[in-house]
Structures are given as structure tokens and as C-alpha cells.
Amino acid sequence: MILPIVGYGNSILRKVAKDIDQDYPNLKELIDNMYETMYNASGIGLAAPQIDLSIRLIVIDADALKENYPEAENFKKVFINPQIVEESGEKWLFEEGCLSLPNIHEEVSRHSIVKVRYYDEDFIEREETFQGAKARVFQHEYDHLEGKVFVDRISPLKKTLLKRKLNNISEGKVQTSYRMKRPKA
């Protein structure tokens, strides 16, 4: 089932999301729905707050980046209750976008390596290190669980220049090929 996507300006995108446990109701179905929603919107990652659930759950499929970023090939993973253990490596710029911030693309600087502890969809605990585009996609989605979005990481001047676009998204005045959740009145 395709779910509507929450837009910038909705307070759920500003909350720190909560851990879930194995008994979380219909988890497999929720993961399937998140993938379906993400693919329908041509996204490469989706975090639960973006579908109006303040829980620590992320789905990623970054395979579409493989032409420019070979490391992203077959990078398809579910992250439950992820925590960043360590970020390292040089900071680098990468142009990010977000299904919750349609029509906005900005270069963001982040570390190139991230070490992550998380549970997979079978609730097996894992620790992995990602580099390059894999790290980048994860870091972007992880921000959503911490109540952050990528425009929080650009310069104040650049953010000012986006003010009108951001206001329009907050007010639901934006055209998208996918359904967005109507902003609260």
C-alpha cells in the first residue's frame, strides 16, 4: 500500500523517533508499504517519520545511484533502531534531496564513513561500516530519526534563499508525482 508522505513543516519531522521491539504490530507489512511508497516516489530511502510514524525504522535501496557511485549497487537494507557508533573519514559534498522536501536539492557536507549498529528486519543485531554514497544515504535517513532534515545542514544564507520554497511545502502548495499528507490546518 502506498502511503502519503509527510512534508517539511510537519512537527513529526522534528521529533526524535522511538525504538520499537519485535512485537511492533504488522512490522513486515509496514516495511513492505514503506518500500512501495519509496519506489512509487522514485526515492532511494525513506524513514518512518516521513510516513507519519515516529519510530526508528528506515528502508533504503540506493541501487539507482550505482552509475556514479558503484558502491551503492545492491545497497538495499532495512534498519531498525539504528544508532551511529562513529563517523569518520573526510567530509565531502553530495547533492541531497528528500521526498519530504520536493524540488529542493542542495549540497550537504558529511563524513564519508559511518559505523552503525542496528537490527535487521529479522531483529538480528548487526554492526556495519558504510562508505561513500552508502554512508551518505544512511546518514540522510538517520537524520530523520533525530528530528533533522538536510536543509538544517546548509549555510544560513542558502537556507534563507530557500525560505519561500520551504514555506510553500509547509502550506501544501507544491506539485509532486506522489501523494503528500495534507498539512495540519
Ligand code: CO
Ligand atoms: Co529525507
